[in-house]
Amino acid sequence: MADSLSDNAALARASQDLYAAVRRDAPLVQCLTNFVSMNFAANVLLAMGASPAMVHATDEAPEFAQIAGAVVINIGTLSAPWLESMLLTADAARQAGIPWVLDPVAHHATAFRRDAVRRLLALRPAIIRGNASEIIALAGGQSTGKGVDARDAVAQAEQSARAIAAAHQTVVAVTGETDYVTDGQRAVRITGGSALMPRVTATGCALTALVGAFAAVSKGDPYTAAVAALSCFGIAGQRAGALADGPGSFAWRFLDGLAALETDSLTRESPLR
């Protein structure tokens, strides 16, 4: 990549510092996320030492955002009342200077989703996390994805990611076999993980939630926040994949692996390329 080896080493050290901050500060991460992922996302956040709060109703979600360290919005099981609350909460976060993260799940699948993401994008997410099909479609390209699962390779989405990041002044993280993070200028690839990950539901959604935890402690550095969260997933995913017998045993080994990350894992086993 354009980034030199020394840049990656500095980025790994900065990621490591954010990791220590998540463990120390236990940031409160408010998630408006889909029903499928709620339990797993909360467990991922807890395994890393963050404090999840699934608070979604119009009556309180914008108010709750004031005390959150970050807000995560995921449109997986979208409906009209949830969308209304997502828009209000993202706006409240934006106004309060609290970073919020967008997961545009399968936004290309229906008109309802396309419109929802268009309105959410206008509220300036600090970070967008999606799979290759979602990011390609977000940039106006022709993805081959039909449903929720990606059918495109991350490499095909890198240009789209850069374009979206530049146009919306945001950070875009595309995840797949090798991940890609860009702020429109800088970019880095992140290795690791396991072939079992796409066979466990909600791993992508849980990663978006974890990105929120790192954004909460990143003091306005969403690029490093995204890189740090993806690095944790890459390392813990690779370790769990080496031990698991299938997707069932992968899921709990992965949670154990996240909880067991050492203070220097992100520099010693840096997955940045």
Added chain:
Amino acid sequence: MADSLSDNAALARASQDLYAAVRRDAPLVQCLTNFVSMNFAANVLLAMGASPAMVHATDEAPEFAQIAGAVVINIGTLSAPWLESMLLTADAARQAGIPWVLDPVAHHATAFRRDAVRRLLALRPAIIRGNASEIIALAGGQSTGKGVDARDAVAQAEQSARAIAAAHQTVVAVTGETDYVTDGQRAVRITGGSALMPRVTATGCALTALVGAFAAVSKGDPYTAAVAALSCFGIAGQRAGALADGPGSFAWRFLDGLAALETDSLTRESPLR
């Protein structure tokens, strides 16, 4: 049973072919299912190689059905807005010639559920999957079930299943210690599974979702689709049960077992009787 041994062998081979098709085609299965089962059902579908999509809102569920291979409707945590969407989506699937599967969870428990199932039945599900208490009540019989869990034996529900299948031109799968599948004329029993299965929530709902995956690739053969899905559950359930120490370890071993089914499991270890 009326079916001869050679019939069962042919049925096992046809099931095996559908299994290969699920692995190869990764069918998109749209689930309007209950909150309790969403995560586990998605993990069961992913473990088998299918692609789950939990898309339920009125604003998009009928549109999404057009691109799905099958639709699964489960009334476990029913509410009025979900019922409206279920009716619209089942109708959209029916009109588009896409098979849809009904899971009438505890439909005998309240007037709201009884009415919901009556309206859903009129939209011609390709397959109905329920426990013995649910199927007996669906045929107008007196079940002893109170809540969600079955309190009747499958054998007591066989006649009800045949009657419903014949009256509604559908396939009925009754699951319990030994399962029973009928299209009103043919019928087969399926063994296997584990005594731990009813102690893990949402196993029945996840099975209904898997029936949808097989219906998606069955080219208009819902009988074989139901038999194939139940066979996979029977074999993987038996293997997981032999290794598990309790319901907690059963759940992940079962997912591992579904993912590890061999190309010839459904014929070599055929659970059909």
Added chain:
Amino acid sequence: MADSLSDNAALARASQDLYAAVRRDAPLVQCLTNFVSMNFAANVLLAMGASPAMVHATDEAPEFAQIAGAVVINIGTLSAPWLESMLLTADAARQAGIPWVLDPVAHHATAFRRDAVRRLLALRPAIIRGNASEIIALAGGQSTGKGVDARDAVAQAEQSARAIAAAHQTVVAVTGETDYVTDGQRAVRITGGSALMPRVTATGCALTALVGAFAAVSKGDPYTAAVAALSCFGIAGQRAGALADGPGSFAWRFLDGLAALETDSLTRESPLR
């Protein structure tokens, strides 16, 4: 504590009897609980031999309460339609003489929650289960809790618990490193559990659901019901914690442990202090 050793021995024996009743009667426990906890709470109830039913819609929840052994209301992912149903269902349970249990999740976090809990309290829950921050705030004290997770120690909440129990003629269970149960006059502490428990989401919510199962078979003795449920959690949690490598493996080992409790565990390994 004020209670003598002999009192605790009698309480352990009474708890043991309730445990046998749960296993024998498989009480139907209706849960109006949050989306994060539904699956885990249902699995905890099934592991103990109870029969969970997540039935929440206004159209049927009050009707369903008539056939339930107990009702559990948890405001974790509250919204206006759910609150309406919770109020109607709690009232239906109260009128039918069916015990109901309240879990006031993070009720101090927003005006919407504070108001919801005020209205629910007026409907006379048999038992309230919360963490220290929630119980302190419920008594009008100044808790340091911000989100969902407790930031206060149980010992700081004991006086609040007594005050609430006395004022509302209810039983209050405060859970944390060492639990505390009181009916305003009697009180007991319960040890056991594991440091991994707060790192697994929904353990508290699942405990509230289990308190419901014990309330269902307790014949009007909510104090012993709460003590028995917490004792099961304490013992199974301690055993799982001794074997687990992290929060992921803790969750399934804990379910296995609940299912494997022996007939005399609650007296032989009594965690009452």
